[in-house]
Structure formats: C-alpha cells, structure tokens
Amino acid sequence: SAVISQKPSRDICQRGTSLTIQCQVDSQVTMMFWYRQQPGQSLTLIATANQGSEATYESGFVIDKFPISRPNLTFSTLTVSNMSPEDSSIYLCSVWDGFNYGYTFGSGTRLTVV
Amino acid sequence: AQRVTQPEKLLSVFKGAPVELKCNYSYSGSPELFWYVQYSRQRLQLLLRHISRESIKGFTADLNKGETSFHLKKPFAQEEDSAMYYCALGDTDKLIFGTGTRLQVFP
Numbered sequence: 001s002a003v004i005s006q007k008p009s010r011d012i013c014q015r016g017t018s019l020t021i022q023c024q025v026d027s028q029v030t031m032m033f034w035y036r037q038q039p040g041q042s043l044t045l046i047a048t049a050n051q052g053s054e055a056t057y058e059s060g061f062v063i064d065k066f067p068i069s070r071p072n073l074t075f076s077t078l079t080v081s082n083m084s085p086e087d088s089s090i091y092l093c094s095v096w097d098g099f100n101y102g103y104t105f106g107s108g109t110r111l112t113v114v
Numbered sequence: 115a116q117r118v119t120q121p122e123k124l125l126s127v128f129k130g131a132p133v134e135l136k137c138n139y140s141y142s143g144s145p146e147l148f149w150y151v152q153y154s155r156q157r158l159q160l161l162l163r164h165i166s167r168e169s170i171k172g173f174t175a176d177l178n179k180g181e182t183s184f185h186l187k188k189p190f191a192q193e194e195d196s197a198m199y200y201c202a203l204g205d206t207d208k209l210i211f212g213t214g215t216r217l218q219v220f221p
Contacts, residue, residue: 042200042212043209044211045210058208105159106157107157
C-alpha cells in the first residue's frame with residue numbers, strides 16, 4: 001500500500017500564527033484528502049486536493065483559513081491560518097490507494113494552539 | 115443527508131467474548147461502507163470494506179440495506195483487538211466517518 005509521510009507530527013503554536021503541514025506519498029496519486037479530528041470527535045473532511053486544480057472545500061471550510069497546495073502527484077500541503085485555540089485538532093492526510101487498500105491515512109499532525 | 119452513526123462510545127468485553135460494534139448509515143444511493151481501526155499510537159488503517167466480503171483478523175461485517183446497518187462482529191475477542199473503531203461511508207470520493215467506538219478487551 002501507499003506510504004504517507006506527514007510532517008510535523010505535532011506542534012504547539014501561538015494564536016494568530018499559521019502552520020503548514022506537509023504530506024508526502026511514495027507513489028503518484030490523483031486525489032489527496034485533508035481531514036480534521038477535533039478532540040473527542042470524529043474525522044471531518046476539510047478539502048480534496050487534485051493536482052493542477054484548486055482544492056475543493058467542504059461546507060464550513062474556506063480557502064482563506066485552510067489554503068492547500070498540490071504542486072505534483074506525490075505532495076500536498078495544508079496551512080492552518082490565523083490560528084485560534086479552536087483549531088487545536090489532529091489533521092490527517094489521506095489518499096485513495098486502490099481497491100485492495102481503500103483510503104490510506106498519514107499518521108496525523110497534532111496541533112495545539114495556545 | 116449522508117450520515118454514519120455509531121451509538122456506542124465505549125464497548126468493554128472480556129477476552130473470548132463475542133463482540134458487535136454497531137454502525138448505522140443514512141445514504142440515498144448505493145452505499146460503500148468501510149471499517150477503519152486505530153490501535154494505540156498507530157495510524158488509522160482499513161480493517162475491511164463491504165465490497166470485499168472478507169474476514170480480517172476474525173472480524174466480519176455484513177451490509178444490511180433493509181436496516182441500513184453495517185455492524186462489525188467477531189465471535190471471540192482478543193486483547194490485541196483493543197482499539198478505536200470507525201465506521202465510514204464512501205460518498206463520491208470522500209469518506210464520512212462515524213464518531214467511533216473504543217473497544218476494550220480485558221484479560
């Protein structure tokens with residue numbers, strides 16, 4: 001199955017600052033997905049990132065707050081902008097890894113905003 | 115609206131006991147359903163999907179369209195099954211997750 005490397009694994013950030021999370025896949029994939037998991041809650045899709053086009057955001061998420069880059073078929077970044085304590089969550093990258101493996105997930109980035 | 119419901123936050127059983135983790139869904143089309151598992155300090159990983167009709171680590175799940183359910187079952191729980199289990203619904207290239215059930219298997 002695809003191997004996803006996500007960086008950083010965790011960070012503590014000051015409110016008002018921004019953090020960029022990187023997701024690297026060891027194979028070329030068409031679609032990459034960014035999820036958020038708030039404390040004690042389930043995973044919620046933030047956006048879908050296709051190479052060569054603008055990311056598609058889910059209801060409740062906007063590009064100004066969560067800009068996404070997808071420069072090639074193996075890499076994507078998610079930026080959490082102008083952070084507040086409510087942004088404290090685990091952010092996960094995911095790819096569709098074919099019929100046998102389904103969606104594969106990165107190990108996540110645990111973000112704490114103070 | 116598409117939705118996945120896992121009614122139990124925590125399920126505790128003793129080793130060797132049967133396990134059933136409940137999952138109900140709401141979806142207007144033909145659903146594609148998954149069970150994902152997250153062991154302590156590990157990443158989320160696919161356990162099984164209804165299309166495969168496989169048994170993974172002794173777990174099975176049958177899609178019941180009449181009851182809109184996709185419950186996860188195992189006849190004899192093992193301690194190493196202790197983990198967080200998420201039911202998920204595939205919806206046009208994305209996943210909608212339930213809130214998860216933590217399974218604790220005591221020795």
